[in-house]
Amino acid sequence: MSAPTDLTAAQAVDALGRGELSAGELFAAYRERAAADDLNAFAWVADETPARGAVEGPLRGVPIAVKDLFCTEGVPSQAGSRILEGYRPPYTATAVERLLGAGATLLAKTNQDEFAMGSSNENCAFGPVLNPWSRECVPGGSSGGSAAAVAAGLAPWAIGTDTGGSNRQPAALCGIVGLKPTYGAVSRYGMIAFASSLDQAGPLTRDVTDAALLLRHMVGRDPCDSTSLAFPEEIATPTAERLDGIRLGVPEELSGEAEGIEPGVQEAFERTLRTAEELGATVETTRLRHAEHGLSAYYVLAPAEASSNLARYDGVRYGLRAGKANDLVSLYTRTRHEGFGPEVKRRIMLGTFALSSGYYDAYYARAQKVRTKIAQDFATAFERFDFIVTPTAPTVAFGLGTKVADPLAMYLNDYCTVPMSLAGLPAISIPNGLAVPPQGGQVGLPTGFQIAGPAFSENAILDAAHALEGAIGFDAGGGRA
């Protein structure tokens, strides 16, 4: 038998069920790997025995890595921020609670961009995470620690959060599967808020089957989250091997080199479209007329919500408090000066500006209308197509430090993922090949293929992704080296 850490999570569940493997043995094997992590993927790793979780239940004790953004009782939950350094919350997020209740064990908390703001994991107070395919490159973000850990085999699977692409983009850059569910499918209770109307938790896994298994135990209505919804059906194990009769729409606005997609990424995308046709799908180009404005709307709405959500970090009840503040205003301003990193400050400034008197209508109110148009574009497209497909990210993993000085260039990495977030739609990224970046390089780096569907079409998306995954036959070995 191969090493237990070579198994996918679903395979591990089966092996545990057959008694070929014990939960303690599996946990120990992963704990050892996690403790030796040299990618800086983890913010915290469990002691020898799992702090939380039981081996009872359908997940049979399979360990899980959890993004630092989720509150976990008694375990550091720092959102990648100095302002929450060492913070141990008195309660656990619903999504994590459900997984532990289903028999997952808490292996580690993963590093991330501070408060999930970033596309490279370089905005982490505890240092950048490295891409296991190439340590000079970023893993993507904001769920970069989760993605790198899964790609490198330091954890069987992980959960992350996706506000504008934070699961899908790092999944693409690390050669794994990342899913953003329909907004409302997974409870946000206990997930440290970035942009409340967009934030959604989801799985990061080695394959599509694992993504389905993990999602099955995350979804559902939570009385503690007023915007959570009952998922209309059980998340099934995907089995499709063909795409007969499936209609794929390729939006002109979100593909092609003219839209800033790297040639290697575009090539991999077109190759996957041909694979889809070979599996029986039809592929047609279409328009999402307002999608090109998605990024603009997103970078008004998400920072606006963030500026309000992050007002609570004031040095009074928890977290960092700046010393030597003799009055209230300097307690606030100095605590927030010391506690927040540059990107968080930038977004708070952007959001506060967009909501401020005199600018609200030109920015915030307008962005909300663009959001309506984008959702309408998708609704129209789904009258003709089962799925909208795009490259997940316009680029492969880029070099550490290459975009830090240019926030706008960094933001453009979310170009293809943000429209689905604004419309609240489910979308998955699956690895679909390797590409060498335009500036050259020794090795090919992973590219991602994004499949988006109507609200609550997760089962159909997972099935289509499963069929493509089988036909693509992506070799994830480069991340495990």
Next chain:
Amino acid sequence: MSYEPVIGLEIHVQLATRTKMFCGCALTFGEPPNTRTCPVCLGLPGALPVANAAAIHFGLMIGEALGCRLAPRSIFHRKNYFYPDLPKGYQISQYDEPLCLGGQLGDVRIHRVHLEEDAAKLVHASSSGRIHESRASVVDFNRGGTPLAEMVSEPDLRSAEQAREWLTLRCAVTPTSRCAARAPPSWAPRPS
């Protein structure tokens, strides 16, 4: 030149629910500080509010009693400002879509009635007991998140005396509520 006072009142009516506006913490009085708090009313990272059905019911009953138009759709907004008694950095209140609009109480027209959460209690500590001499304050979140109905009158009152009379004699909403004016109970709706 003589001036005529033109007075409108904004009255905070505390609703007599068992729990807070957005969390399940019990509303009781005189408890030791910070014994009625939870992740929601402390504004902990990740916590989310869920509105109290009884508070909304009471708010609608007040609107009905005042002859207001009850909103077919009503939503909450965030009122953002920084203060230590406001744990989230914003108060959840209502802005352009309040629960009740219009209405009348005696000679005074009612502009609107909306729901919001109360702030926490700031206790100013100093040896002399004088606020302006105190260096530090402590925050007690027991009261934070108490449901309030804010009744806003039109500026129909013309003297302080008239305002006082209207407030104490006519504005008697309790015991759905504990009125800020401590008015005697005049009607007692029962939640159904």
Next chain:
Amino acid sequence: MIDREQVLHVARLARLELDDQEVARMVGELSDVLDHIERIGELDLEGVAPTSHVVEVANALRQDEPRASLPPEVALGAAPEVEAQGFSVPSPQA
């Protein structure tokens, strides 16, 4: 575009202390981003309803039933400064 005065004003609203270097950088970076964002000004959005939220969930309410509160030592457990079982802050009048 955003100028230095606006940056300082917004920083005050957001209760953020920025040093001189940060202010200078913020002026440049925010201007770049705002220039990009301002393209939505060209769209015809007459009569379009705003979307604040994609799911319309009505009446997601909670029954008025008390639940256990946190023990005070837990509520205060992460506080940087505690006094008299309360969260200590500089007096607003100080």
